Every structure is written in C-alpha cells, then in structure tokens.
Amino acid sequence: MVQQLGYLPESASQTAGPYVHIGCTPNFVGIHGIYAEDLGATPFPEDAPGQRITLTGVVRDGLGKTLNDVMVEFWQADAQGRYGPGAQGFARRASNFETGEWELKTIKPGAVAGMAPHIGVWVVARGINIGLQTRLYFEGDDHSKDPLLTRLEHQNRRDTLIARDTGNGTYRFDICLQGDGETVFLDM
Amino acid sequence: MMKPGEFHQRDRDIHPPALTPGYKTSVARSPRYSLISLQNSVSEITGPVFGHNDVDAGDNDLLTNYAKAGQSPIGERIILHGRVLDENARPVPNTLVEIWQANAGGRYRHKKDTYLAPIDPNFGGCGRTVTDENGYFYFRTVKPGAYPWRNYVNNWRPAHIHVSVFGTAFVQRLITQCYFEGDPFIPLCPIVQTIPDADAIDQLTAKLDLKATIPLDTVAYRFDIILRGRRSTLFENRLEGN
Numbered sequence: 459m460v461q462q463l464g465y466l467p468e469s470a471s472q473t474a475g476p477y478v479h480i481g482c483t484p485n486f487v488g489i490h491g492i493y494a495e496d497l498g499a500t501p502f503p504e505d506a507p508g509q510r511i512t513l514t515g516v517v518r519d520g521l522g523k524t525l526n527d528v529m530v531e532f533w534q535a536d537a538q539g540r541y542g543p544g545a546q547g548f549a550r551r552a553s554n555f556e557t558g559e560w561e562l563k564t565i566k567p568g569a570v571a572g573m574a575p576h577i578g579v580w581v582v583a584r585g586i587n588i589g590l591q592t593r594l595y596f597e598g599d600d601h602s603k604d605p606l607l608t609r610l611e612h613q614n615r616r617d618t619l620i621a622r623d624t625g626n627g628t629y630r631f632d633i634c635l636q637g638d639g640e641t642v643f644l645d646m
Numbered sequence: 647m648m649k650p651g652e653f654h655q656r657d658r659d660i661h662p663p664a665l666t667p668g669y670k671t672s673v674a675r676s677p678r679y680s681l682i683s684l685q686n687s688v689s690e691i692t693g694p695v696f697g698h699n700d701v702d703a704g705d706n707d708l709l710t711n712y713a714k715a716g717q718s719p720i721g722e723r724i725i726l727h728g729r730v731l732d733e734n735a736r737p738v739p740n741t742l743v744e745i746w747q748a749n750a751g752g753r754y755r756h757k758k759d760t761y762l763a764p765i766d767p768n769f770g771g772c773g774r775t776v777t778d779e780n781g782y783f784y785f786r787t788v789k790p791g792a793y794p795w796r797n798y799v800n801n802w803r804p805a806h807i808h809v810s811v812f813g814t815a816f817v818q819r820l821i822t823q824c825y826f827e828g829d830p831f832i833p834l835c836p837i838v839q840t841i842p843d844a845d846a847i848d849q850l851t852a853k854l855d856l857k858a859t860i861p862l863d864t865v866a867y868r869f870d871i872i873l874r875g876r877r878s879t880l881f882e883n884r885l886e887g888n
Binding site for chain 2: 464465466467468469470471472473474475476477478479480481482484487488489491492493497498519520521523525527531533535541542543544545546547548555570571573576578580582583584585586587588589590591593605606609610615635636637640641642643644645646
C-alpha cells in the first residue's frame with residue numbers, strides 16, 4: 459500500500475428534522491429552564507452603532523407551500539464591515555408554527571472586502587439533507603462590483619439574493635427552495 | 647488581523663444529495679439548480695465563536711438539566727463523548743456542540759410529536775457544551791428510543807441523537823445525527839440511507855466504549871465529529887498555526 463495522506467473525511471450531514479427547535483431554540487417550543495435564552499436571539503448589543511433594520515421572510519418549497527418548521531441562521535459583519543468579536547453578528551430564528559414567518563431585528567452590515575453589504579444565511583429543516591447556504595443582499599445598495607452578484611451566469615436569478623426594501627428600515631427576504639424563482643444556493 | 651485560511655472543497659460525494667426520493671420530504675424541499683461554487687471570502691472563513699461563558703456547567707447533563715430535584719429520566723443512562731476534529735486531523739477546541747433527542751420511549755418534547763409513547767416529566771431533550779482545548783466533549787443522557795414515522799407506511803427511525811456543531815467558520819457549520827452501534831434499524835432507515843457512502847454511515851455510528859463506562863452506573867458511547875479543514879497554502883506564507 460502506498461503512503462496514506464491521513465486526512466479525515468468530513469462527517470456526513472443529516473437532516474435537522476422536524477424537532478430541530480428542541481436543540482436549537484428550546485425556549486421557542488416551550489422548553490424553559492434549561493437555557494436562560496435561546497442562542498442567537500440578539501445578534502448585536504443594544505448600543506452597537508449602525509442603522510437598525512428589521513428583516514422578515516418565509517421559506518417556500520417547490521409547490522409554493524410555506525415551511526413552518528424551518529430554522530434559519532445568519533452571520534454578518536457589523537456596520538463597519540467587521541466580523542465578530544465572539545458570536546456578535548450571529549443570529550438564529552425558528553419560523554412561526556402557523557405562518558412560517560421569521561423576523562430578525564439587526565444592524566445593516568457594512569461592505570466587506572470589496573463585497574456589497576450582505577448577510578450569510580443558512581437554512582435547515584425536515585427534508586433538507588444538508589444545510590443550504592445563501593446570501594442576503596439589500597435592495598438600494600450598489601451591487602455593480604460585488605463578486606458574487608456580477609459573476610452569476612443567470613443574471614435573472616440575482617434578485618433571489620436581494621432583500622426587498624419595504625420602507626422604514628424593513629426588508630423582505632423570502633427563500634424559495636425549488637421551482638420558479640428558486641433561490642441561488644452556494645457551495646463555498 | 648491574520649487572515650485565516652480558506653477551506654478544503656466540501657466532498658459532496660459523502661454527503662446526502664438534496665434530492666433523495668426514498669426520503670419523501672426531500673422531494674419538494676430540494677433545490678433543482680446546481681449550487682453556485684465560489685472561493686471562500688472572509689464572510690465564510692469567519693464564524694461565531696462561543697465561549698465557555700456562553701454555556702452553563704450543567705447544560706451537557708440531560709440526566710439532570712430538566713429533571714425535578716432528586717429525580718431522573720427513565721431509560722438507559724449513557725455518556726456520549728468524543729472529539730471534534732477537522733479534516734486535517736487537528737482538534738477543534740472551544741467550539742459549541744448542541745444535541746437534541748427523543749426520550750427513552752422515542753417521544754420528543756415537542757408540540758408536533760404525537761407518538762403514543764409518553765413524555766418523560768424529567769427529560770427535556772436538549773444539551774450543549776463547548777469543546778475543551780483538545781476538541782473533547784461529553785454529555786450524559788438516556789439512550790433515545792426508536793420511534794415510528796410515516797414515510798412509507800411503516801418506517802422506524804433508529805435510536806439517534808441530533809448533533810449541531812459550529813467549528814470556527816460559517817462554512818464548517820454542520821448538523822448531523824449520531825446512531826448507535828448494532829441498531830438493526832440503521833440499514834432500514836430512509837434518512838440514514840440518504841447518505842450514499844457506507845463508510846460515511848459508519849462514521850455517524852457511535853461505538854460502545856466499555857473502557858469509558860462507569861461501572862454500575864452509566865454506559866459510554868464514543869462519537870467523533872469531523873468538520874471541514876483549512877487548506878494549507880503551499881508556496882505562500884505559512885499560515886499561523888498550520
């Protein structure tokens with residue numbers, strides 16, 4: 459046998475399943491007393507500088523049905539375009555059991571390293587075998603030099619990555635898992 | 647700040663594809679277009695860093711973190727322990743590991759779980775911990791029960807514990823499931839069988855670790871978790887810690 463390189467294979471992903479909330483947002487499903495607060499409840503301290511914004515959205519399947527059992531995670535830079543420190547800039551939301559809506563109050567991120575302001579988004583749910591990664595950009599920003607948005611071969615799909623400005627610091631970002639208007643997902 | 651390195655390309659051949667018709671829920675929830683492959687940017691090679699201050703000491707003990715004083719959940723008492731490593735076989739220290747599971751009867755504490763088996767009043771079903779400097783972690787819990795679900799008419803999930811790991815970068819983010827050695831439901835489970843690689847399934851199967859059991863007290867299972875590793879960039883400046 460020739461020499462072995464000794465790399466280890468990554469552990470395979472498995473679906474987060476229908477009960478992801480028990481582990482990730484237990485207070486959201488009424489399991490109180492174990493964690494004082496669900497992880498990722500607030501991405502920034504109240505006194506952090508920057509423009510306060512509210513993001514909302516739903517995740518839809520290939521038949522247009524809204525998922526009411528999804529968990530979405532967010533990772534973003536601060537208003538100056540810096541990541542961290544610690545877990546600052548991280549947030550996690552479970553979709554509402556009835557409406558499927560999630561809402562995140564955060565700070566609009568600054569531009570980072572030649573990229574237009576954006577938030578990294580990661581989606582898991584029952585039926586999703588491996589977490590889906592995408593990005594949320596903002597309507598109204600200059601996207602003309604962004605490396606991802608400018609290099610998309612199918613420019614008619616870029617709007618799937620851009621949160622719609624719905625006024626007064628609110629933005630709407632719906633994710634479509636499949637079919638017409640399927641969101642661009644990333645392999646990075 | 648030292649620029650941390652990019653990551654090895656994810657080997658998609660060991661992961662389940664998005665569309666796995668044997669697991670029916672994936673059919674309408676799987677993207678049809680190719681993922682767009684891009685070089686890692688600073689947005690991906692960074693990630694939230696949680697510390698030992700973000701978790702409480704008892705968070706990793708599911709035998710006590712929800713139980714009433716002096717009581718315990720019903721079931722086989724187990725230790726689940728192991729290390730978080732990366733593809734380069736280096737430990738991943740100070741990273742958050744979260745778990746959740748059904749109770750010993752196969753019932754989740756969740757409004758959407760209507761299985762006949764009863765809720766255990768002393769079992770919440772979640773725990774978390776931060777790995778130590780060697781990437782080591784451990785939990786105490788009860789071994790979860792198998793439970794039925796309607797995929798085909800008669801499917802049963804093998805006993806499993808859901809595991810969520812962060813690593814140090816957003817591209818290392820992983821949610822998976824830990825199975826238990828010898829479970830006859832493993833080869834029958836449509837969710838397990840979404841994984842196309844038999845070795846990758848074995849790698850998700852915790853092994854009985856008799857040497858780590860506590861005599862007359864608790865059985866131990868060993869479960870190591872491997873996350874993506876950073877690329878060593880030869881012919882460039884050597885990265886810090888590489």
